[in-house]
Amino acid sequence: MAFNKENFKKIREIYDGKWKKAELEADARRAELQAKIPEIAKLDRAIADVGLRGVYATIGGGEDAPKRIKMLEEESLSLQEARAALLREYGYPEDYTSVRYECSTCSDTGYVEGKMCNCMRMALIMEGYRSSGIARLLQSQTFETFSLDYYKSNSRAYDRMKQNFEIAKRFAFDFEGENSGNLLMLGGTGLGKTHLSTAIAKTVIDRGFDVLYVSVMDMVSDFEQERFGNGYSNTQADISKYFECELLILDDLGTEVANQFTVSTLYNVINTRLSKNLSTIISTNLNSKDLRDRYWDRITSRLFGEYTPLVFEGTDIRLQKLKI
Ligand SMILES: Nc1ncnc2c1ncn2[C@@H]1O[C@H](COP(=O)(O)OP(=O)(O)OP(=O)(O)O)[C@@H](O)[C@H]1O
Ligand SMILES: [Mg+2]
Ligand SMILES: [Zn+2]
Structure with a gap:
């Protein structure tokens, strides 16, 4: 089985553009929000910082690592709750800065665990109709x-x-x-x-x-x-x-x-x-x-x-x- 090569190339390019566009749009919404609500910028930095400390704790290991990781998780959760409350206060949906993919199964990459996602298969079929x-x-x-x-x-x-x-x-x-x-x-x-x-x-x-x-x-x-x-x-x-x-x-x-x-x-x-x-x-x-x-x-x-x-x-x- 082989999809038409030209079609495959075209759809691959569309998919590359798709997830990049979704991520850029989320970045733009985040920047907009941070400019409008300075506390959000502070919370975003704090959440990123906790995340980074979590990564170090995991890599560093040690006896008390599980305990530290758990504490960091709790800290992250409470920061996120504070952020969500702030968004509600300003009338934004809580997931305002989440990346919005067209396909949540493959995050617009076209593949799930190395297998072609149904959305990409459908896109190739539609392209096949056109090129036929x-x-x-x-x-x-x-x-x-x-x-x-x-x-x-x-x-x-x-x-x-x-x-x-x-x-x-x-x-x-x-x-x-x-x-x-x-x-x-x-x-x-x-x-x-x-x-x-x-x-x-x-x-x-x-x-x-x-x-x-x-x-x-x-x-x-x-x-x-x-x-x-x-x-x-x-x-x-x-x-x-x-x-x-x-x-x-x-x-x-x-x-x-x-x-x-x-x-x-x-x-x-x-x-x-x-x-x-x-x-x-x-x-x-x-x-x-x-x-x-x-x-x-x-x-x-x-x-x-x-x-x-x-x-x-x-x-x-x-x-x-x-x-x-
Ligand atoms: N068995 C069928 N059931 C329903 N519709 C049919 C059937 N056979 C043909 N048609 C319809 O009749 C029309 C003419 O059929 P088709 O174009 O396939 O004929 P053709 O044999 O290719 O004719 P030509 O030699 O003139 O090209 C089309 O609209 C087609 O959808
Ligand atoms: Mg005919
Ligand atoms: Zn998909």
């Missing part, structure tokens, strides 16, 4: 909202879609990063290919893997930009992500312009990912004959040999939803 390229769809197109009822009018379509649904769920929940297989979703418009691949993406991101979702057209345009520039600036697109993410979902194969460059780009991505045992899901409206006509044999033989085919059947669900 389909943050909005991930909310609505899930396994829970995928209904087999739309295929009920045709029993063959229903059986097939039920099987596709099961295969998609198994793929997502068994996904292990490397060696998790590939899917080829074939079928007409509005039958749920994008919905089901989005549902897979969400589950796989939630399980901590790095997922990238893109239409073939957009991917090809990134490769074009990387190769030829975009004509306006010399910013280069980052194409390494297509070879590195743990799951790449390529939607709408066949809608890109077919030329030597796009086909060789596609071959390069499909072939490199297969050789690295990284999973890819491809969806297309083309049938197997169209695919053979349009792409090199080197591509189609890989698609038919190494990808599990899911054939989508039924009647356009976009239209069914309009009628309801």
